[in-house]
Amino acid sequence: MKVVLINDKLNAGGAxxxxxxxxxxxxxxxxxxxxxxxxxxxALDNQIHPNIPINYINRTSRxxxxxxxxxxxxxxxxxIVHVHSRYNLRYYMIAKFLMNIKKPRIFxxxxxxxFEIDFFTKTLFALVDGxxxxxxxxxxxxVEKKMVTSNKAFYLxxxxxxxxxxxIYNNNSFKIIMIGNYRPQKNQLFAVSLLAKLPNNYSLDIYxxxxxxxxxxxxxxxxxxxxxxxxxxxxxxxxxxxDQLSQYKFALxxxxxxxxxxxxxxxxxxxLPFITYKTGDVVTLxxxxxxxxxxxxxxxxxxxxxxxxxxxxxxxxxxxIQMENIIxxxxxxxxxxxxxxxxxxxxxx
Numbered sequence: 001m002k003v004v005l006i007n008d009k010l011n012a013g014g015a016x017x018x019x020x021x022x023x024x025x026x027x028x029x030x031x032x033x034x035x036x037x038x039x040x041x042x043a044l045d046n047q048i049h050p051n052i053p054i055n056y057i058n059r060t061s062r063x064x065x066x067x068x069x070x071x072x073x074x075x076x077x078x079x080i081v082h083v084h085s086r087y088n089l090r091y092y093m094i095a096k097f098l099m100n101i102k103k104p105r106i107f108x109x110x111x112x113x114x115f116e117i118d119f120f121t122k123t124l125f126a127l128v129d130g131x132x133x134x135x136x137x138x139x140x141x142x143v144e145k146k147m148v149t150s151n152k153a154f155y156l157x158x159x160x161x162x163x164x165x166x167x168i169y170n171n172n173s174f175k176i177i178m179i180g181n182y183r184p185q186k187n188q189l190f191a192v193s194l195l196a197k198l199p200n201n202y203s204l205d206i207y208x209x210x211x212x213x214x215x216x217x218x219x220x221x222x223x224x225x226x227x228x229x230x231x232x233x234x235x236x237x238x239x240x241x242x243d244q245l246s247q248y249k250f251a252l253x254x255x256x257x258x259x260x261x262x263x264x265x266x267x268x269x270x271x272l273p274f275i276t277y278k279t280g281d282v283v284t285l286x287x288x289x290x291x292x293x294x295x296x297x298x299x300x301x302x303x304x305x306x307x308x309x310x311x312x313x314x315x316x317x318x319x320x321i322q323m324e325n326i327i328x329x330x331x332x333x334x335x336x337x338x339x340x341x342x343x344x345x346x347x348x349x
Contacts (some may be wrong), residue, residue: 001344002032004078004104009037009089010044011238012209013181014262015084015111016136018158020047022082022163026336027052027211036066036074036093043209043239050221062091072099080344082107084122085115093124105129105347113259122147130347134158135259135281150315154343157281158260162269163242169272170247174311177248177272178257179241179263182219182234183211187254187277187298189222194252194303196226205233205248207241245270250310254298265331273313273321275306285330289322 005023010016018130019035026033027049034053036237037045048054055074059067075081076287081104083089089108095101108128113135117125125131125147133139136155142148176195180186186191188206195204210216223232238244241263251274253269259282265282267274276283286293292309 001080001113001348002034002078003080003082004034004036004075005074006036006038006082006088006092007084009042010048011037011042012044013211014158014260015109016044017160017262018109018111019084019252020044021160025047025333025340029337033339034074034078036071038088043237046099047239061096068099071095072101073116075104076101078104078343079348080105080107082109082223083164084109085111087116089128090121091125092198093127107132107344107347110134110142111259113138113257115217116140117147128152130154130157130343132343135279141303142330152347156336156347157330158262158265159336160262160269161333162327167242167246167270167272169245169249171314173249174199174203175248176202176204176250176252176307177205177245178206178252178254179208180253180261181205181208181211182216184215185255185257187256187315188219188248190254190298192219192223192226192228192232192254194300195231196228196252197300197304198307199230203231204228204252205231205235205244207235207238207244208304211234241266242270245272247273250274254275256298258283265327268323268327268331271316271323273310273316273319275303275310285326287324290319293319304332312317335342 004018007019017165023033023035035048036055038057038059040058057067057070083092106128107130110133130152131142131148132154134157137154139153143150143153178191195202225231251272253264253274253276260282261280262274274293276294278294282292295306
């Protein structure tokens with residue numbers, strides 16, 4: 001089996017991390033895999049195993065014939081072209097039709113929880129050989145709207161690699177971590193408002209890349225308005241979050257809408273306690289194991305009470321056992337590989 005993974009570029013984000021994870025996992029399991037990036041080099045490229053070919057298209061325009069020729073060259077012998085995100089699907093399908101690319105089956109990986117779709121993309125959904133969503137609600141939506149037949153629609157929850165070594169935490173720390181690229185859906189504004197009402201010994205480090213310049217400026221203004229410049233640190237450019245976690249007491253996840261989210265799986269693997277808003281498939285799974293980690297509103301008092309309870313708690317033995325159980329049952333690499341290969345084989349068949 002030959003698999004080609006396609007994305008625009010590997011910036012630090014959930015879809016991009018999953019491409020890296022899948023590429024490395026396939027390689028380690030002796031499956032021939034390569035990566036095609038429509039643009040240029042970016043932050044996560046060096047996390048791809050050095051033996052996996054990365055082919056850069058360096059596209060300069062949306063309808064560059066030179067770029068289409070390169071794409072055909074890199075995918076024509078593949079069994080499966082695994083495309084991440086809608087805008088990349090649109091581009092690849094144009095290349096496929098213009099360049100008469102026939103052999104590879106098309107595996108489309110849906111990452112964004114958007115139930116709005118233009119007519120062109122909706123038409124393309126019907127032409128893919130496999131539609132794979134990281135949130136089951138998205139799979140159901142695609143089938144119910146008759147964009148994809150049920151036998152071509154699959155659910156595959158995101159997962160991540162485990163830390164290379166156990167993380168030893170500083171239990172006396174009052175530092176809080178939050179991870180998510182800077183855009184309105186991640187709701188960092190709410191997290192800063194919470195910090196402003198916590199004692200002065202608390203601090204908040206927010207890790208992410210700038211997805212929305214206007215929102216990032218709004219966030220900085222909000223921090224200054226509340227006088228929290230000395231307690232909030234906006235961090236960019238970090239790609240291995242496990243290396244940072246030992247200095248933190250717990251994590252916040254205040255995003256208003258998610259599919260996974262991937263970062264919560266990282267916290268589970270790292271055994272770092274967290275408080276999250278009730279959104280996404282990971283949180284649905286957590287409800288039976290760690291209900292105290294979940295809040296179903298944006299009421300500040302509820303969040304502040306949870307934060308205070310987290311600070312008072314001395315041991316997390318029970319919670320860490322539950323985290324291990326969740327990983328083993330739902331997010332292990334072995335389970336992910338089995339499900340992914342099953343989908344690939346169905347698509348090829």
